[in-house]
Structure formats: structure tokens, C-alpha cells
Amino acid sequence: DAGVIQSPRHEVTEMGQEVTLRCKPISGHNSLFWYRQTMMRGLELLIYFNNNVPIDDSGMPEDRFSAKMPNASFSTLKIQPSEPRDSAVYFCASSFGGRQQYFGPGTRLTVL
Amino acid sequence: AQSVTQLDSQVPVFEEAPVELRCNYSSSVSVYLFWYVQYPNQGLQLLLKYLSGSTLVESINGFEAEFNKSQTSFHLRKPSVHISDTAEYFCAVSGTSGTYKYIFGTGTRLKVLA
Numbered sequence: 162d163a164g165v166i167q168s169p170r171h172e173v174t175e176m177g178q179e180v181t182l183r184c185k186p187i188s189g190h191n192s193l194f195w196y197r198q199t200m201m202r203g204l205e206l207l208i209y210f211n212n213n214v215p216i217d218d219s220g221m222p223e224d225r226f227s228a229k230m231p232n233a234s235f236s237t238l239k240i241q242p243s244e245p246r247d248s249a250v251y252f253c254a255s256s257f258g259g260r261q262q263y264f265g266p267g268t269r270l271t272v273l
Numbered sequence: 274a275q276s277v278t279q280l281d282s283q284v285p286v287f288e289e290a291p292v293e294l295r296c297n298y299s300s301s302v303s304v305y306l307f308w309y310v311q312y313p314n315q316g317l318q319l320l321l322k323y324l325s326g327s328t329l330v331e332s333i334n335g336f337e338a339e340f341n342k343s344q345t346s347f348h349l350r351k352p353s354v355h356i357s358d359t360a361e362y363f364c365a366v367s368g369t370s371g372t373y374k375y376i377f378g379t380g381t382r383l384k385v386l387a
Contacts, residue, residue, distance in 0.1 A: 165316075192373065194374075194375075203377070203380060204377045205379070206374065206375070206377075209374060214362065217374065242284045252317070254317075256373065258373070260305065260322070260324055260373075261307070261322060262319075262375060263318055263319075263320070264309075264316040264317040265311060265316055266315065266316045267315075269314050
């Protein structure tokens with residue numbers, strides 16, 4: 162089992178640029194979660210999907226953030242335009258039936 | 274709504290000493306409880322979970338946690354820690370039905386000293 166796959170693992174970009182983070186959940190899982198982790202705010206849930214449908218996006222900080230899940234095996238989190246305060250580690254996690262979330266290795270984003 | 278409180282942000286402990294990391298939760302519905310561990314520059318890994326049944330749950334590397342419904346707690350314990358246990362530990366709670374959204378605590382950084 163490959164686990165949850167995230168790409169890229171590291172991203173450095175300049176303020177104003179568009180950033181796209183990618184996630185491939187574990188095959189067979191029907192829920193997908195996007196988190197952001199910073200020293201100041203800890204681990205925050207941004208959005209989650211159930212059966213490819215966004216269920217709760219109340220954690221998305223602003224309209225600059227958007228997420229999609231076009232099929233059961235792929236999701237993206239996009240930031241446009243990016244700002245320095247978006248610098249963080251972004252995690253994707255997936256689960257089946259909600260009893261345990263499996264986390265990916267994360268994408269470390271630095272916005273200069 | 275649910276919430277999780279991890280009162281200790283950092284816990285230093287000497288190697289081979291016991292440790293307890295505290296977790297209290299609040300919920301109006303039945304809950305699942307989890308402890309995750311995060312090693313430096315890595316993702317979160319499940320350490321142990323309480324779903325139902327025995328209130329004492331154990332991990333393969335010697336940690337245990339006990340679900341105490343009356344005290345709404347799920348404290349994590351290990352009788353003898355190793356240097357390799359140095360990491361950040363997160364407690365999480367979810368409902369037992371519906372959306373299964375996790376609420377995470379703020380984490381406890383365990384530092385094991387030689």
C-alpha cells in the first residue's frame with residue numbers, strides 16, 4: 162500500500178504566484194481532508210470531501226484558497242494569489258468510514 | 274460541537290522514566306478518540322485509537338491510553354520512554370457517525386533527555 166501521496170514535497174514561490182498542491186488518497190477511501198500546520202495556529206482543517214463532494218469548507222481562510230476533487234483518486238488545493246502568510250505545511254489525509262485518518266507526508270510551502 | 278484540550282505544550286522527561294500526556298475532550302455525542310504522533314519533518318501517524326469496547330487501548334511500541342467517560346479524558350502513558358519517543362503528540366476526537374471530522378488538540382511536544 163503506497164499510502165497517501167502528496168506532491169510536491171517542497172514548494173518555494175514568490176508572492177502573487179499561483180500554487181497547486183496535489184493529493185492522491187489511499188485507494189478505496191471515500192473521505193479526503195486538507196489540513197494546514199503552522200507554529201502559530203497548529204493543525205487546522207481547511208476542507209474535507211466525502212465521496213468527492215465538498216462537505217465542509219469552513220476552514221478555508223479566504224477566497225484565494227480553493228480545493229477540488231474531480232474523482233476518487235485525486236484532489237488539488239490551489240492558492241491564487243499566494244501570500245507570505247500562506248507559508249505552512251499542508252497535509253492531505255484520507256479515510257474510509259471515518260474510523261482512522263491516514264496522513265500524507267505533507268507539502269512544505271514557502272511564499273517569499 | 275466537540276473540542277479537545279491538551280494542557281501541556283511541552284513535556285521534558287528523562288530516558289527510562291514514565292510519562293503521561295494529558296488530553297481532555299468535550300462532546301455532546303458519542304466519540305472516537307485518537308492519539309497521533311509526528312516526528313520532525315514528517316506527517317502524522319496513528320499511535321492508538323479508541324472506537325468501542327475496552328477502555329484501555331495499547332500501541333505496539335508500549336504506549337497506552339485509557340478512555341474515561343466520566344472525566345472526559347484520554348490520557349496517553351508510557352511506563353519507560355526512549356530517546357526515540359521524542360516527537361509531538363496530538364490528541365483528536367470525532368463523532369461516531371455523520372461526517373467523522375476530527376478535532377485536534379494543540380499538541381504536546383515530548384522531549385526525552387539522556
